[in-house]
Amino acid sequence: MAMTTNPRSDRDETGDARRGVIYARVSTADQATRGGERDGFSIPAQIEQCQRKAESYQCEVVRDFVERGESGTSTANRPALKEMLDYIETNGIEYVFVHKLDRLARNRRDDVEITWRIQQAGARLISCTENIDETASGMLLHGIMSSIAEFYSRNLATEVVKGMEQKARTGGTPGLAPLGYRNVAAINADGREIRTVDIDPERGPLITWAYQQYATGAWTLRTLTEALEAKGFTSRGARNRPGQPIRINSLSKLLRNPYYKGEVVYREISYPGRHEPLIDTQTWEQVQVVLGEHASGEKQREHPHYLKSSVFCRCGSRLVVTMAKNRQGRIYPYFMCIGRHQKRNDCYQKAIPIDIAESLVEDLYRDVQLTPEQHESVSSFVQAELSNSQAAVDQAHRDLTTQKDRLLTERTQLLRAHYAGAVPLDLLKTEQDRIARQLATIETHMERSITKAVEIEHNLQLAMRYAANCHLGYLAAAPSVRRLYNQAFFTKIELGEDDATGTLKEPFDSIRTAASTVGRESEDSPALGPQDPDDLEKQKKPAHVDAGLKETVLVPPAGFEPAAFCSGGRRSIP
Numbered sequence: 001m002a003m004t005t006n007p008r009s010d011r012d013e014t015g016d017a018r019r020g021v022i023y024a025r026v027s028t029a030d031q032a033t034r035g036g037e038r039d040g041f042s043i044p045a046q047i048e049q050c051q052r053k054a055e056s057y058q059c060e061v062v063r064d065f066v067e068r069g070e071s072g073t074s075t076a077n078r079p080a081l082k083e084m085l086d087y088i089e090t091n092g093i094e095y096v097f098v099h100k101l102d103r104l105a106r107n108r109r110d111d112v113e114i115t116w117r118i119q120q121a122g123a124r125l126i127s128c129t130e131n132i133d134e135t136a137s138g139m140l141l142h143g144i145m146s147s148i149a150e151f152y153s154r155n156l157a158t159e160v161v162k163g164m165e166q167k168a169r170t171g172g173t174p175g176l177a178p179l180g181y182r183n184v185a186a187i188n189a190d191g192r193e194i195r196t197v198d199i200d201p202e203r204g205p206l207i208t209w210a211y212q213q214y215a216t217g218a219w220t221l222r223t224l225t226e227a228l229e230a231k232g233f234t235s236r237g238a239r240n241r242p243g244q245p246i247r248i249n250s251l252s253k254l255l256r257n258p259y260y261k262g263e264v265v266y267r268e269i270s271y272p273g274r275h276e277p278l279i280d281t282q283t284w285e286q287v288q289v290v291l292g293e294h295a296s297g298e299k300q301r302e303h304p305h306y307l308k309s310s311v312f313c314r315c316g317s318r319l320v321v322t323m324a325k326n327r328q329g330r331i332y333p334y335f336m337c338i339g340r341h342q343k344r345n346d347c348y349q350k351a352i353p354i355d356i357a358e359s360l361v362e363d364l365y366r367d368v369q370l371t372p373e374q375h376e377s378v379s380s381f382v383q384a385e386l387s388n389s390q391a392a393v394d395q396a397h398r399d400l401t402t403q404k405d406r407l408l409t410e411r412t413q414l415l416r417a418h419y420a421g422a423v424p425l426d427l428l429k430t431e432q433d434r435i436a437r438q439l440a441t442i443e444t445h446m447e448r449s450i451t452k453a454v455e456i457e458h459n460l461q462l463a464m465r466y467a468a469n470c471h472l473g474y475l476a477a478a479p480s481v482r483r484l485y486n487q488a489f490f491t492k493i494e495l496g497e498d499d500a501t502g503t504l505k506e507p508f509d510s511i512r513t514a515a516s517t518v519g520r521e522s523e524d525s526p527a528l529g530p531q532d533p534d535d536l537e538k539q540k541k542p543a544h545v546d547a548g549l550k551e552t553v554l555v556p557p558a559g560f561e562p563a564a565f566c567s568g569g570r571r572s573i574p
Helices: 029-034 043-056 079-090 108-120 136-169 204-215 221-230 248-256 281-296 354-368 372-386 390-419 425-449 453-476 479-489 508-524 533-540
Strands: 019-025 060-067 095-098 124-127 181-187 193-199 263-266 269-272 311-313 319-325 331-337 490-495 500-504
Touching: 019 043, 019 079, 043 060, 043 095, 060 079, 079 108, 108 124, 136 263, 136 269, 204 221, 204 248, 204 281, 221 248, 248 281, 269 390, 269 425, 281 425, 311 319, 331 354, 354 453, 354 479, 354 490, 354 500, 372 453, 372 508, 390 425, 453 479, 453 508, 479 490, 500 508
Parallel strands: 019 060, 019 095, 095 124, 311 490
Antiparallel strands: 181 193, 263 269, 319 331, 490 500
16 A cells, blocks of 8 residues: 655645545456556556546545455455545545545445445545535435446356356366466467467376376375475465475365366366366276275375285285284284274184285285196187187277267257256256266277277286286285285285185186186096087187286276176185
8 A cells, every 4th residue: 555645735714634535446466467458447547536536626635545456346355445444534534535436345235334434434435437425416326326336246247157157168268277287378360369278398297197196096195295296296386485385185186176187167067178188087087986995995194014905804804904012012013803803793813913914915926826838728718819809899899989979969968958947057967977977988998999909919918927927026026016916916815814815806817717727628628628519619718808908907898888897706716
């Protein structure tokens, strides 16, 4: 706030100087810093007109009260206005000058309250551009102008919402782009400046990396936050404040934002965005799954160990790490059945020392590992089946494309029905979520269905190499990699006091089944199976060998339904 003193000192009949103050306001920081966009709305222009008006009243302006970048819709966030009202009550001020009434208030309630306080202080409100006074016509004009100001404010807000909604409908970004993007100005074909969104070259790749890493399930929000900080990832800096390392809560919100997969959400409605996605839909959906699991699953703040969440008691309860201390203060780490510890069941299995548990799991991988003979036999079956799978892949892709086109049409019709008022907002949101989930599933299956046979073969052979060398690989792996081994190979590992059994995941369950079948065939019959032609055909085909294998997660693709394993049941490896 600045204080301006008029060198003139005109006085009234009693010889005392008439004293007044000026109140000026602009709504945005841009107007405050650049002088506004239209004449009469900048701070200097308002003060100049108020000074001329004060001279016509032979009044000395003793203070200027300036509100820079504050909205007039509420008095709560206008410190200069509050200071002015307090000032005129204690300093004998006779006049309050404003450029227009809407600089003082944007609704009738505030106008009445502010005008009443000015009158109670013994002062008179003067508008430089409106002929208001205390006559009947002046008061009528004051009321009309106050109503017009309120109408303008509310109508402007409505138009802003309409404009933002229309921008979102066309794939634009309402407001500030989220972290990882930046709002930039560009020149279109007509030579006009337009606002668009580009990827932030520094933060964008780090957000992509964060999504890809968290989707693996090997990270917690805390460890991922620390890794991003080590890579130099920060929030946006302000004019007087540099960017800060991202916090865990902010990272959680970032990982849930559909903007990064190419969607714009405005007023709870999703629209396809024009901006370039930082992550694909499948990875985004997988991240949501991991976030949900971490929200209700294992907490890793205490006693972390790579076997946690993978090992279970024979009774079916999870095994947790506990620390036992002897009389000398020495600590012994154990895996204990949480069912027994919390008295949920009648389990009597003793706690297992962690080093024993680690050894039992290492031995389990020796039992799972394929022999060279088994590996060679299963490989021949896989190669034979891959040569016959391309037709099924092509048909699957055509069917998935038809389903995708139907869902996209349904989504477009749904939005049109909402615009026409036929579909309420809550139903629109529910249906959009359903369509988004189905599209994500279809995109996943389409990506797998168009994979070439050579890529399928490569991934299956990769899995078979793991199966043939998993014991040595597990022994040589670091703890963090051992955790990934356990998550890739087993649905769960059950530990007893002196042995371990595991429920294999796909495709390792199918590979193991095929290997066992080949072993029995070589022992029982030189014809590799029963003599019945139908049984022979079934025997020749191991389960899932015609399924694709995605290298990063080792999961075979399903047909047209959500991915699910088709194993005949749980299978434990003795």
